[in-house]
Amino acid sequence: MKVRTEARREAIVEAAAQLFQEMGYERASMNELAKRLGGSKATLYNYFPSKEELFSAVIRTYATQHLTDAASALNDAVAKSVTLEEKLQHFGEQMLKVMTTDNTALAVYRMVVGEAGHSDMGMLFYEAGPRESVEKLARLFSSAMDNGILRLGDPQIRALQFLSLITAEIEIRIFQRTAPPLSEKRVREMTSCAVRMFMAGAGK
Template sequence: MKVRTQARREAIVEAAARLFQKMGYERASMNELSKRLGGSKATLYSYFSSKEELFTAVIHAYATQHLTEAAEELTAYDDKTETLEDKLMRFGKRMLKVLVNDNSALSVYRMVVGEAGHSDIGTLFYESGPRASIEKLSALLAGAMDREELRVGDPYIRALQFLALLTAETEVRIYQRQSQPVSLARIHEMTRCAVNLFLYGAAPPARPAPANLK
């Protein structure tokens, strides 16, 4: 009996990522992957019981692990000196660094968008990372509402709204053939814009009352 190893598992995931990107989720098969790896299907299935499980591993490795880790940091420790704004800024910058500069992640996103309408790829993608991350972000925002740091509302919807603001300037990159790298300074600026709009809205600052009305 062959011993399963982490190195072999990672090699399978890497080869699967290339196969999915080249052939798409629907056309790719475990049989084709085993041929490319030069091993048997039995060995492949000893690591991953289905194409769906393998694709989930690819998504996590190349597209959502950063999101999961960033979300876990939101509630990993209780730093009394760190504000809600600080936490949202750290989360946003870490997320955007991958979204705008990781070509492997971008390839996965494009594949999901392209095939979501005629397969379960969208659900697999959502369940592999975004769902848990949105739940953790929701929990953070719910706590802020309890402390009256945010207006009361549905924390899940608020989490979705924040993510929409955060990715508003990056969504177009999915549809571009080639995208230029984004500097860390620009990532900070995009995150700051999203956080400010989420926390303070788009209305202009209140103007001071005229002197004769004071």
């Protein structure tokens, strides 16, 4: 029986992240990854049944885990007394901190943009993080509509609109050759601006 360890899994994901960045999703192979790790393909497949699942693990580790963590906090039982604006501020800051300070996360985003037109990478990325954020934001907004905090509308569209406001000022970073990190103060300011604009348009 083959024994799997968390340390080995993390090493595979780390090496795969580097490989995907260097070669892109389509050209990267399990053969090449096995060579770099000094093991066999059988070992890799023992951890990840396919390249798609391995890439999903890379995405979640380096680019979307912060979204999952931030989204989970939206409906946290201990946060029931927190205002909608405060919840959105916390979510937005958690989202932007990674996108404005983590070079590996930014590299993954760039890779997804570059490959999405000719592979399934774009949807793999979406399913590994953004979809969950949209769904949880939509549930939060639906509840806020029921409680008279937000005007009635499609909760999922509202979620997409809020995410667009949050990322409006940083999307250019994906296309810049070098993108210097932003301070926590600047992240708070950008998030606060997005929350205010969202509430001005969707709030009662």
